[in-house]
Amino acid sequence: MVLQDIRGFLVTLRHFFQRPVTIQYPEQKREQAPRFRGLPALRSDPETGEALCVACGLCARICPTSCLEMHVVPSEEGDRELGEFILRAGRCMFCGLCAQVCPVDAITMSGEYEQSVLDREGLIYVKTELAAIGSQRPSWWEADGGLGSER
Amino acid sequence: MTATTETRLVTVTIDGQQYTVPEGLTILEACRMVGIEVPNLCYQPLLRPWGSCRICTVEILGRRGGLVESCAAQVRDGMEIATKSPACEAARRFVLQLYLIDHALDCPTCDKSGECYLQDNTYYHNVCENPFRRPKLARPYKHLSQYIDYKWERCILCARCTRVCDEMIGVTAIEVLRRGLEGEIGSAWDVDLEQTTCTSCGMCIAVCPVGALTDRRFAHHPWELDATETICGFCDVGCTLNVEHSRGLVRRITHLWERGVNYGYTCVRGKWSYEQVQHPTRLETAFVRQDGELVPVALEDALDRAAELLRPYRGSAFALLAAPDRTNEELYLLQRFARQVMGSPNVERLATPAQRAVDAALAASFGLPASTNSVQEVFTDTGCLLIVGPNIGRAAPVASYWHSWAKQYRETALVVVSSDEFPLFHRADVWLRIRPGTEALVLAAMARVIRDRGLASPVEQAEGLEEFLASLDTVDPAAAAEAAGVSLAALERAAVLYATGGRGTGPSPYPPSQIQHTLAHAVQGDVFSAALRANELVLLTGNLGRAGGGVVAFRGPANAQGALDVGCHPNWLPGYRPVTDVDARTELAALWAETGGNGTGKAELPSEPGLAFDELVEAIERGTVRALYVAGGSHPFAQPIDERLLAALERLDVLIVEDCFPSPLVERAQVVLPVAMFMEQDGTMTNADRAVQRLRRAVDPPGEARPSWQLVQELARRLGYRWQGRHAVHVFQELVRAVPIYRGITFPRLERGPLAWPVMPSGVPSRQVLRLGQNVPGGGWAVWLGQGLAVSEAWLRVDAPPLAGRLRFHAL
Numbered sequence: 001m002v003l004q005d006i007r008g009f010l011v012t013l014r015h016f017f018q019r020p021v022t023i024q025y026p027e028q029k030r031e032q033a034p035r036f037r038g039l040p041a042l043r044s045d046p047e048t049g050e051a052l053c054v055a056c057g058l059c060a061r062i063c064p065t066s067c068l069e070m071h072v073v074p075s076e077e078g079d080r081e082l083g084e085f086i087l088r089a090g091r092c093m094f095c096g097l098c099a100q101v102c103p104v105d106a107i108t109m110s111g112e113y114e115q116s117v118l119d120r121e122g123l124i125y126v127k128t129e130l131a132a133i134g135s136q137r138p139s140w141w142e143a144d145g146g147l148g149s150e151r
Numbered sequence: 152m153t154a155t156t157e158t159r160l161v162t163v164t165i166d167g168q169q170y171t172v173p174e175g176l177t178i179l180e181a182c183r184m185v186g187i188e189v190p191n192l193c194y195q196p197l198l199r200p201w202g203s204c205r206i207c208t209v210e211i212l213g214r215r216g217g218l219v220e221s222c223a224a225q226v227r228d229g230m231e232i233a234t235k236s237p238a239c240e241a242a243r244r245f246v247l248q249l250y251l252i253d254h255a256l257d258c259p260t261c262d263k264s265g266e267c268y269l270q271d272n273t274y275y276h277n278v279c280e281n282p283f284r285r286p287k288l289a290r291p292y293k294h295l296s297q298y299i300d301y302k303w304e305r306c307i308l309c310a311r312c313t314r315v316c317d318e319m320i321g322v323t324a325i326e327v328l329r330r331g332l333e334g335e336i337g338s339a340w341d342v343d344l345e346q347t348t349c350t351s352c353g354m355c356i357a358v359c360p361v362g363a364l365t366d367r368r369f370a371h372h373p374w375e376l377d378a379t380e381t382i383c384g385f386c387d388v389g390c391t392l393n394v395e396h397s398r399g400l401v402r403r404i405t406h407l408w409e410r411g412v413n414y415g416y417t418c419v420r421g422k423w424s425y426e427q428v429q430h431p432t433r434l435e436t437a438f439v440r441q442d443g444e445l446v447p448v449a450l451e452d453a454l455d456r457a458a459e460l461l462r463p464y465r466g467s468a469f470a471l472l473a474a475p476d477r478t479n480e481e482l483y484l485l486q487r488f489a490r491q492v493m494g495s496p497n498v499e500r501l502a503t504p505a506q507r508a509v510d511a512a513l514a515a516s517f518g519l520p521a522s523t524n525s526v527q528e529v530f531t532d533t534g535c536l537l538i539v540g541p542n543i544g545r546a547a548p549v550a551s552y553w554h555s556w557a558k559q560y561r562e563t564a565l566v567v568v569s570s571d572e573f574p575l576f577h578r579a580d581v582w583l584r585i586r587p588g589t590e591a592l593v594l595a596a597m598a599r600v601i602r603d604r605g606l607a608s609p610v611e612q613a614e615g616l617e618e619f620l621a622s623l624d625t626v627d628p629a630a631a632a633e634a635a636g637v638s639l640a641a642l643e644r645a646a647v648l649y650a651t652g653g654r655g656t657g658p659s660p661y662p663p664s665q666i667q668h669t670l671a672h673a674v675q676g677d678v679f680s681a682a683l684r685a686n687e688l689v690l691l692t693g694n695l696g697r698a699g700g701g702v703v704a705f706r707g708p709a710n711a712q713g714a715l716d717v718g719c720h721p722n723w724l725p726g727y728r729p730v731t732d733v734d735a736r737t738e739l740a741a742l743w744a745e746t747g748g749n750g751t752g753k754a755e756l757p758s759e760p761g762l763a764f765d766e767l768v769e770a771i772e773r774g775t776v777r778a779l780y781v782a783g784g785s786h787p788f789a790q791p792i793d794e795r796l797l798a799a800l801e802r803l804d805v806l807i808v809e810d811c812f813p814s815p816l817v818e819r820a821q822v823v824l825p826v827a828m829f830m831e832q833d834g835t836m837t838n839a840d841r842a843v844q845r846l847r848r849a850v851d852p853p854g855e856a857r858p859s860w861q862l863v864q865e866l867a868r869r870l871g872y873r874w875q876g877r878h879a880v881h882v883f884q885e886l887v888r889a890v891p892i893y894r895g896i897t898f899p900r901l902e903r904g905p906l907a908w909p910v911m912p913s914g915v916p917s918r919q920v921l922r923l924g925q926n927v928p929g930g931g932w933a934v935w936l937g938q939g940l941a942v943s944e945a946w947l948r949v950d951a952p953p954l955a956g957r958l959r960f961h962a963l
Binding site: 054057061072074077078079103 | 367
């Protein structure tokens with residue numbers, strides 16, 4: 001009996017000298033896997049800082065839960081540009097279809113996963129907020145090296 | 152529409168099936184007729200075959216070099232056609248690959264994506280990779296005008312846009328510039344289209360099979376939009392519009408080819424009509440005047456106030472003015488409100504003097520203030536078109552497309568009597584560019600020339616012929632030509648062309664000649680006389696009651712005809728029954744008591760004719776009319792309101808105005824009610840052809856705006872009458888009972904297309920439009936109503952006296 005107890009504590013003792021598996025969230029945060037699907041976010045050109053979106057609306061079209069809403073306005077030179085872009089994250093199911101369908105990789109699945117809010121209004125993200133989230137880290141297309149360029 | 156010539160039939164085999172089709176069709180048209188879709192890019196209905204896209208290639212079996220362009224080749228008897236054979240599929244695929252060398256392939260951001268012919272064909276022919284590759288050429292967008300953008304690398308140079316501009320619109324503002332790889336669409340010397348002959352009708356955008364010509368203000372995808380088919384409310388041609396909307400806003404107008412009286416074509420007003428309907432200055436709330444200021448209030452409160460104000464003024468101290476751009480239902484209930492609820496005979500249209508003069512002239516000559524024939528007959532029958540009055544290219548643009556088309560394809564002789572400049576007029580056989588206001592003189596001189604040359608074959612039943620012919624002696628053609636500033640030879644030629652149906656020489660019988668006039672838009676000259684002279688030319692040359700003959704008067708507001716039909720006239724009850732007719736009054740009073748009385752049994756309707764417009768203005772100035780209800784129709788294309796009326800309004804005790812835009816009327820009103828426009832409500836309108844057409848609600852009216860019939864019904868309820876229409880269809884059903892000439896028209900029948908009154912019973916398989924004054928075989932002098940009677944007397948009960956005995960010449 002006693003031997004069994006000692007054996008058990010040996011396991012504990014062994015772990016006592018190992019590095020901890022858990023981290024001290026929220027003080028510490030873990031780097032997400034490159035293809036982690038967090039909140040969809042808008043990217044801009046890393047060099048010029050211009051938004052990449054060409055306002056084709058395919059993301060809003062493909063979204064299975066219709067959580068994306070795109071308002072398009074005609075631009076000066078005759079093309080179209082993004083007016084307002086709204087993500088109702090309460091409806092988003094993080095399927096990543098919007099990022100896949102985007103012809104210019106302007107929308108990406110970010111690493112953002114902290115979405116607790118006190119009221120539902122907080123789950124509605126607009127263009128500037130999504131652009132701020134998107135600029136935080138490179139997209140998974142670039143991070144995994146090649147999947148993006150294959151398309 | 153009726154075809155006068157017999158067509159021969161040929162038998163062809165298409166994809167292994169035998170079909171019999173009329174001779175003279177192209178293979179493509181024959182395939183479309185039997186329901187086989189042949190892919191195409193440059194084919195456009197109503198335009199001449201062009202054969203530039205090479206996508207409609209089909210194979211004719213058993214013939215060397217059997218691949219032909221189906222849009223340009225005619226069917227022959229015994230032809231065997233394969234539309235899907237491997238050879239033609241391969242040929243099409245090759246052509247598509249060539250197109251795709253330089254095509255931008257920016258489909259995600261292209262406005263046309265989803266309805267693009269090139270995209271469809273690429274998918275359909277399974278073109279997934281292109282052996283012909285090189286770096287694509289690119290050019291920036293070119294702004295052709297404030298409406299139109301051109302993107303070169305999307306363009307396939309099919310020339311649909313330039314053909315429609317040249318052959319249909321008749322202005323030739325854009326052309327294919329340069330050749331080969333340099334080829335592009337643009338205006339001469341690349342100037343802004345607004346400085347050219349361009350009318351900004353947007354038809355080039357509408358026909359572009361790819362996204363090369365685009366609407367500058369449109370940035371949506373077709374799949375995001377819902378479509379509603381409705382009728383344009385900006386002129387009385389009555390074009391069918393396909394209103395595409397999303398999120399409660401109209402985004403664009405598209406075109407239902409080969410539908411409606413306009414076959415899908417629209418003008419600048421129709422194409423961009425939604426900008427007016429959704430204009431930021433639209434009235435959205437009701438206003439009530441308090442201490443001299445208009446204060447916005449809830450609609451209910453405004454209606455309460457209006458009812459309270461109107462209550463003391465029952466009887467002839469009340470008058471109602473209705474703008475004729477409202478629907479039939481609205482106008483019907485407005486006049487019913489005046490006659491039944493307010494007990495006043497004073498119902499008049501808010502029209503310009505010229506519009507009223509044209510109506511009066513039609514009534515004086517033909518007994519009814521209606522066009523005798525249909526514009527559509529220029530497609531099949533008309534030999535000569537006489538166009539009179541201010542610029543028809545601005546007043547009734549889509550009608551001018553048909554003139555252009557008829558000149559181009561049917562070689563219809565075109566005679567224009569107009570002081571205004573329009574590109575189409577330069578193509579006319581004779582353009583009498585007269586001094587403004589001399590139309591009456593010139594038309595009288597033409598009548599004299601016709602009489603003197605023995606070309607007259609007057610309608611025998613018309614009264615006053617002798618006096619008229621004698622009175623022509625007072626007109627001297629040479630002096631008239633001098634006064635009008637045209638040459639005598641041109642005037643004589645115009646008269647001869649009109650009298651001989653465009654032939655100019657030869658023995659009778661001649662082809663029919665039609666007069667289309669826009670005299671209702673004239674601002675000077677004696678419009679009544681001019682319109683009367685036009686009618687007399689019709690009577691003098693026997694062009695009445697013939698297909699392709701008669702007179703068509705464009706009167707401006709969208710429902711100018713319907714307003715008269717439903718009784719917005721001081722002398723006529725609904726259906727042109729005189730106010731003095733006891734039976735008509737009793738019948739109408741019974742109908743109205745049944746469908747919404749005040750519970751006191753049958754009320755008497757006013758038995759005296761009401762005040763005509765000018766008398767009404769005088770009565771307001773004198774103070775005998777104290778209260779006025781105006782159903783205004785202010786919109787950017789509306790005619791200005793009579794200055795004298797506006798000045799007189801100050802003398803009124805009560806002025807209630809319903810309107811869609813701020814206007815001089817609104818500024819003077821005690822109560823302002825916001826009203827819905829044509830895209831925002833259901834109902835019917837009657838166009839210049841007498842064709843009743845269905846309006847559908849595409850978007851909600853702004854704010855608290857309501858259709859006028861709802862507003863006036865609420866007012867009637869507040870004044871103790873139990874009106875109970877819940878939808879425009881209920882009002883229309885009642886309207887048909889009150890207006891005999893509308894019998895047989897129902898909303899379900901209108902779903903199938905326009906119905907010109909008087910209509911055939913629904914069992915009769917005929918698309919034929921009855922013509923006023925038509926000669927029915929075996930019936931002697933005939934009568935449009937008589938024809939209706941011959942079909943089904945019991946069903947189509949007719950109350951109005953026939954046209955015979957009402958035709959009249961008026962001596963000069």
